[in-house]
Amino acid sequence: MNFRLTFPVEPLGPSMQYSDKLLLSGSCFAEEIGHRLQQHKFDVLLNPNGILFNPLSIARSMTSYLDNKRYTADDLFLHEDIWHSWDHHSRFSGTDKVRVLAQINASQDAAAARLKEADWLVVTLGSAHAWYLKENGQLVGNCHKVPEASFTKKLVPADEVIAALDNMMHRLFFVNRKVNILFTVSPVRYVRDGVVENNLSKAVLLQAVHHLVNKFDRLFYFPAYELVLDDLRDYRFYKEDMVHPNDQAVQYVWEHFLKACVQPASQDVARQVAELLRARGHRPFNPGSPAHKQFLATMAKKAGQLQEAHPSLDFGDLLNFFGH
Template structure:
């Protein structure tokens, strides 16, 4: 007999509704769930420095944002005809030095503002493995394809991860005491580190987070990693690389997140938003027909109705 133990999730306190403001920082779960939240028009702000995988990189970003520390020329470097920053993803790299600095400092300002106003902060940790740039002895967020011999690879201890996450909590709570912080761990396995090394890495993250979560203090954990590893333990839930969750898996994890964290009063609005989104994606056989023109008119009225209720809605 085939048997699968389903992970039981209870509804969280301080759930997300359409008056909530969300900040998402970290690994791929933040990207995937952010896409879903954005699709349903929740007020979200995600990964201002691009995807970050390790706790130290996320702590550095939040520290800079909270303290409103400006990036300067000493924080960037030139390689392969582009300017880069070790604390940011390569998506932010630019051929122009001043443009990169301006974008980094704009992200600092916007992150500070959003953390100040956020109702929920979702932090996704990807790995305990980090790279320390030998020249400066600093842990980086992205290596930008610099030769590996210029870095020392090391794994963060549970104790150091706890210290990093405690710093994040303290910093954020100092400017926004009522914020809800949700930690989660990316279900993407970092198999380039090795199977055993990946398991060790995830174990360190799990051990650290579970020593910190305290729902009464609005510090919570969402088990995206466990849902993927234990509830969806089959390769049909993976992309062709057999590492990243596919659309079916992402949808399943989103449904579990919705059940746990989205307030039931938001569900009817989500349904209305989805109707509009599907309508906008619809490709008519005859765009000039009366039937389609009436369809567009009805769609426009639905959009205006929702936008009058929620000012942050854009379609």
């Protein structure tokens, strides 16, 4: 008997490889996949604005890179003695305004450069709910724990999501004629919005994304949402909050991502890197034993061979760890 509904994940036409330059943007699930790509030595720029959830803020961030926008003191606000930007995640926030601006603008520069040369832009949409400041109607990418009474919340309709992403992509394609765009919808359930409201939000995102994917040749969809919600479909694959997929679920999605989105030769390299990463995570019972020293020497040799075969990749951290 079958107790799970599985489905095939169709491989992309053009697929990613180690020589590609990637830019990932979006929700916290983008961070999960982005960190795995970085760990496996792919060339990734991850979330230049920090985590962003709604498609309007993501589109706005991309436009700011294309415009080479420079942030100034007028773009920051002070809350509980911390300087923040409404367009950025709190990882950019701090007590020193000059340092906050420097970090933001350095990230802007890196994102602007990467977007012009990127082979892939991977966008993970989290929620169709957007927040606006009541005082001036400004779109907010992150609320920074400012009291909820300061904002108006809106479920952005599909046509508005489509228009924002469509306009952004037209501008991007004019600047970068080779870039492919891969959309995913985050499987994280935003139950703070309400269960029904979360489902409505995801439905809007799915409708908008598939409309765009069907419209453009260089757009693709990877079903991270469906893999967790329809394939795994069990609370044992969630963290204690019952909202975020746990490590086992993310690993399951990652394995499907590799098979569907990465070229076979690069998949083979990624598997070899994964072996080294598992070895680095091994905790020996007796670190001084001859057996463990031989284990380190074997792994160092494998890391060295990979470095020689792929000189453009940086295996320095693994080589140092294994004592090459």
